[in-house]
Amino acid sequence: MLGSDGFLDLPARSPKPRDSGLTHVIDKGMNLREIEGLFDTAGDYVDVVKLGWGTSYVTRNLEKKIALYRSFETPVVCGGTLFEAVVVRDKLDAYKRWLAEHRFSHVEISDGAVDIPRERKLELIAELARDFTVLSEVGSKDSDVVFAPYQWVAWLKEELQAGAWKVITEGREGGTAGIFRSDGEMRTGLLEEIAHELALDRIIFEAPTKSAQAWFVKHFGADVNLGNIPPEEVIPLETLRLGLRADTINEVLLRGERAPTA
Amino acid sequence: MLGSDGFLDLPARSPKPRDSGLTHVIDKGMNLREIEGLFDTAGDYVDVVKLGWGTSYVTRNLEKKIALYRSFETPVVCGGTLFEAVVVRDKLDAYKRWLAEHRFSHVEISDGAVDIPRERKLELIAELARDFTVLSEVGSKDSDVVFAPYQWVAWLKEELQAGAWKVITEGREGGTAGIFRSDGEMRTGLLEEIAHELALDRIIFEAPTKSAQAWFVKHFGADVNLGNIPPEEVIPLETLRLGLRADTINEVLLRGERAPTA
Amino acid sequence: MLGSDGFLDLPARSPKPRDSGLTHVIDKGMNLREIEGLFDTAGDYVDVVKLGWGTSYVTRNLEKKIALYRSFETPVVCGGTLFEAVVVRDKLDAYKRWLAEHRFSHVEISDGAVDIPRERKLELIAELARDFTVLSEVGSKDSDVVFAPYQWVAWLKEELQAGAWKVITEGREGGTAGIFRSDGEMRTGLLEEIAHELALDRIIFEAPTKSAQAWFVKHFGADVNLGNIPPEEVIPLETLRLGLRADTINEVLLRGERAPTA
Numbered sequence: 001m002l003g004s005d006g007f008l009d010l011p012a013r014s015p016k017p018r019d020s021g022l023t024h025v026i027d028k029g030m031n032l033r034e035i036e037g038l039f040d041t042a043g044d045y046v047d048v049v050k051l052g053w054g055t056s057y058v059t060r061n062l063e064k065k066i067a068l069y070r071s072f073e074t075p076v077v078c079g080g081t082l083f084e085a086v087v088v089r090d091k092l093d094a095y096k097r098w099l100a101e102h103r104f105s106h107v108e109i110s111d112g113a114v115d116i117p118r119e120r121k122l123e124l125i126a127e128l129a130r131d132f133t134v135l136s137e138v139g140s141k142d143s144d145v146v147f148a149p150y151q152w153v154a155w156l157k158e159e160l161q162a163g164a165w166k167v168i169t170e171g172r173e174g175g176t177a178g179i180f181r182s183d184g185e186m187r188t189g190l191l192e193e194i195a196h197e198l199a200l201d202r203i204i205f206e207a208p209t210k211s212a213q214a215w216f217v218k219h220f221g222a223d224v225n226l227g228n229i230p231p232e233e234v235i236p237l238e239t240l241r242l243g244l245r246a247d248t249i250n251e252v253l254l255r256g257e258r259a260p261t262a
Numbered sequence: 263m264l265g266s267d268g269f270l271d272l273p274a275r276s277p278k279p280r281d282s283g284l285t286h287v288i289d290k291g292m293n294l295r296e297i298e299g300l301f302d303t304a305g306d307y308v309d310v311v312k313l314g315w316g317t318s319y320v321t322r323n324l325e326k327k328i329a330l331y332r333s334f335e336t337p338v339v340c341g342g343t344l345f346e347a348v349v350v351r352d353k354l355d356a357y358k359r360w361l362a363e364h365r366f367s368h369v370e371i372s373d374g375a376v377d378i379p380r381e382r383k384l385e386l387i388a389e390l391a392r393d394f395t396v397l398s399e400v401g402s403k404d405s406d407v408v409f410a411p412y413q414w415v416a417w418l419k420e421e422l423q424a425g426a427w428k429v430i431t432e433g434r435e436g437g438t439a440g441i442f443r444s445d446g447e448m449r450t451g452l453l454e455e456i457a458h459e460l461a462l463d464r465i466i467f468e469a470p471t472k473s474a475q476a477w478f479v480k481h482f483g484a485d486v487n488l489g490n491i492p493p494e495e496v497i498p499l500e501t502l503r504l505g506l507r508a509d510t511i512n513e514v515l516l517r518g519e520r521a522p523t524a
Numbered sequence: 525m526l527g528s529d530g531f532l533d534l535p536a537r538s539p540k541p542r543d544s545g546l547t548h549v550i551d552k553g554m555n556l557r558e559i560e561g562l563f564d565t566a567g568d569y570v571d572v573v574k575l576g577w578g579t580s581y582v583t584r585n586l587e588k589k590i591a592l593y594r595s596f597e598t599p600v601v602c603g604g605t606l607f608e609a610v611v612v613r614d615k616l617d618a619y620k621r622w623l624a625e626h627r628f629s630h631v632e633i634s635d636g637a638v639d640i641p642r643e644r645k646l647e648l649i650a651e652l653a654r655d656f657t658v659l660s661e662v663g664s665k666d667s668d669v670v671f672a673p674y675q676w677v678a679w680l681k682e683e684l685q686a687g688a689w690k691v692i693t694e695g696r697e698g699g700t701a702g703i704f705r706s707d708g709e710m711r712t713g714l715l716e717e718i719a720h721e722l723a724l725d726r727i728i729f730e731a732p733t734k735s736a737q738a739w740f741v742k743h744f745g746a747d748v749n750l751g752n753i754p755p756e757e758v759i760p761l762e763t764l765r766l767g768l769r770a771d772t773i774n775e776v777l778l779r780g781e782r783a784p785t786a
Contacts, residue, residue, distance in 0.1 A: 007618040008581065008609060029497030031299030037555030041584055054506025055497050057270065060303055081508050085270060088515050094269040113508035114516070141508040172508075174472075235553030235579050244578025246605050246637035246665040246696075253612050254638070291759030293561030316768025317759050319532065322565055343770050347532060350777050356531040375770035376778070403770040434770075 010242055010253075013222065016044060017073075020201035021223035021241070022166075025231055026173065026208075027076075028052040029059060032068055034231065039072045042234040046074055048135075050108065050228070052173065053081035066102055080110025080137050088114055092124075099132065110137035112170055112178075118155075122162040129163030135204070136162075139170025139178030149193035156198055168227055169194065171206030179205065186215055195220060208233075213240050214247035222252065272504055272515075275484070278306060279335075282463035283485035283503070284428075287493055288435065288470075289338075290314040291321060294330055296493065301334045304496040308336055310397075312370065312490070314435065315343035328364055342372025342399050350376055354386075361394065372399035374432050374440075380417075384424040391425030397466070398424075401432025401440030411455035418460055430489055431456065433468030441467065448477055457482060470495075475502050476509035484514065534766055534777075537746070540568060541597075544725035545747035545765070546690075549755055550697065550732075551600075552576040553583060556592055558755065563596045566758040570598055572659075574632065574752070576697065577605035590626055604634025604661050612638055616648075623656065634661035636694050636702075642679075646686040653687030659728070660686075663694025663702030673717035680722055692751055693718065695730030703729065710739055719744060732757075737764050738771035746776065 013021055023045050027035075038046065049069055056062055056078045069076040078099075086095040099107060107128050111121055125136050136159040138152060156167045170178025179187050194203065200220055204227040207213045213233075216224045222241040229237055239245040243252025275283055285307050289297070301308065311331055318324055318340045331338040340361075348357040361369060369390050373383055387398050398421040400414060418429045432440025441449050456465065462482055466489040469475045475495075478486045484503040491499055501507040505514025537545055547569050551559070563570065573593055580586055580602045593600040602623075610619040623631060631652050635645055649660050660683040662676060680691045694702025703711050718727065724744055728751040731737045737757075740748045746765040753761055763769040767776025
């Protein structure tokens with residue numbers, strides 16, 4: 001195993017860069033030292049970093065942050081809400097130039113806060129996929145908006161077909177919308193349906209809370225892709241994947257239910 | 263705009279030192295590196311720092327902290343509960359000497375945990391206003407204590423008349439008392455009444471939670487003064503003010519409801 | 525008092541290394557700079573550090589972390605769930621070697637997630653107590669499992685007799701099991717019973733939330749041992765102990781109810 005002497009003799013996780021078992025971390029305004037500290041301690045488990053919503057636009061030392069993430073060979077992507085603000089302000093070309101100037105390799109496309117016609121979203125995915133690796137997101141940030149499972153499945157599939165590298169299922173920073181009910185409970189029927197219809201390694205499930213992370217590891221295996229992970233939860237999540245926390249020890253370590261998903 | 267290339271072409275916020283649109287940050291025991299990191303990343307948006315309740319009394323490196331904040335030209339103030347402990351222990355003169363020795367320019371006066379007669383509180387505001395910039399706070403920290411809007415308004419007004427620079431409406435670190443109900447819900451009728459009766463730029467509303475911050479930005483505009491902001495929420499709050507987060511994007515960016523309040 | 529000029533003239537807390545009034549801190553993946561910062565600001569109040577559950581197993585720079593804690597003369601101990609994983613994987617000898625190689629002086633023994641027969645647990649406490657200072661923990665991590673007070677008391681007593689230095693009452697990282705109900709409310713009858721039957725200085729009560737910490741300070745005094753304290757809550761907890769926060773100011777400062785427990 002990474003990081004330790006391995007005296008527990010656990011099955012190994014695949015090393016970075018990996019294609020499944022991704023931990024997608026949300027940075028909502030970290031400073032440079034916090035980023036260095038995160039990689040020093042947990043860098044083996046940070047696969048993608050999202051600069052949450054429009055935070056990149058107001059962060060003073062953005063250039064240095066991006067350079068620092070690049071030095072750790074970890075892709076960084078601006079949140080979908082910044083993309084939606086771009087659409088609202090009709091600044092797509094300026095955004096593309098700005099992304100290129102800052103050497104972003106990835107971009108997130110979403111319509112969780114602002115209405116974008118389905119056709120247009122797919123066009124935008126195809127267009128941006130020519131120059132960037134696209135993560136596209138399905139689901140509303142409004143907890144009152146509830147879509148049926150068949151709709152989720154259709155949208156996730158067509159966004160992958162349009163050129164998205166991975167599709168993200170909305171959960172918000174707090175786990176209160178999209179694949180969650182407003183009280184934080186998970187829409188498990190929806191999730192089972194999605195897992196049944198799509199390849200798990202193409203989906204990143206937003207799972208900001210421990211209970212959600214444990215649910216995903218127990219139901220979809222240690223190598224499920226999880227997103228919106230707060231930086232301080234990267235190490236705790238890795239222990240959930242390995243069965244080294246009470247929430248998953250019985251399923252992963254005792255009953256050996258850890259099944260590769262890729 | 264500050265901090266970025268401004269490709270979204272948003273209306274500018276006023277620069278520091280500003281008199282409205284203040285972000286009042288709570289430091290409940292930050293270390294020096296965390297403070298440096300905060301200012302490195304978000305210093306443009308930190309207007310006042312409060313050393314929460316009595317934390318300044320037990321922090322080992324207080325001298326260095328104060329010097330560090332001074333180097334960033336950002337006022338720092340001890341929390342009101344320390345002032346109340348001073349009143350309980352009858353140490354006002356010692357406190358004034360201690361504040362002067364540590365070169366504090368600001369002081370907070372409150373009566374949220376300890377009973378101080380109204381007259382006495384106003385006298386103390388007037389007395390301390392001779393040597394310090396006074397922030398005074400209205401509201402109980404006890405979530406069972408509920409005052410009527412007309413009382414809030416009268417008290418806020420008389421504390422300003424007594425010499426307070428700004429008045430703070432109590433919310434606690436968690437958003438559970440004062441202008442909040444114990445379950446975290448906001449007392450919106452009370453807040454509308456306060457906003458109707460006082461100049462908004464004289465009030466700092468304690469708003470530790472994202473939902474409260476979003477409510478204030480949507481109802482009172484981007485330049486509302488907000489307090490008890492955790493350090494890691496300074497960048498997120500700035501995005502709420504600018505409409506770069508889902509919670510306010512429709513009001514601020516789409517419908518252009520961002521109205522200056524000053 | 526430590527850390528400040530002492531103008532409030534409060535009764536002093538005993539200095540480190542202390543035997544009661546312990547603050548037992550949970551590290552769930554801190555980096556080296558965060559640890560340095562914690563000790564710089566609050567080192568006087570950090571008595572024991574637990575590397576939560578199995579986090580030590582996946583942390584990249586474990587050697588350096590342990591050396592750093594040692595430089596601050598503060599014992600560090602791996603969480604009980606790692607021990608339980610060791611039992612599940614039948615790796616006790618390997619674990620003991622690993623602990624010795626890493627120069628751990630303390631070890632935690634628990635059965636909160638995995639079934640270990642009572643006799644076996646007591647044997648393990650006795651066996652490990654020959655080479656290590658043992659902290660043993662009572663209580664299930666499953667919030668549906670509720671034991672009667674007389675059982676808690678009997679188990680706590682026999683684990684002390686078996687050789688534990690201190691016994692810990694389970695609360696989890698969030699305060700949702702063991703001495704807490706699943707909704708976070710405290711089992712106060714249970715706690716009063718435990719306090720009545722055992723010496724308070726032999727018990728560490730897990731108390732991750734502010735409301736729980738305030739309850740313990742109010743009911744068992746400033747010198748109660750509290751565990752699972754998040755690093756950023758060390759300074760706030762110290763203010764609760766001293767009556768410098770609204771939650772305890774009336775009991776500790778005003779009515780002088782601070783009673784030594786040792």
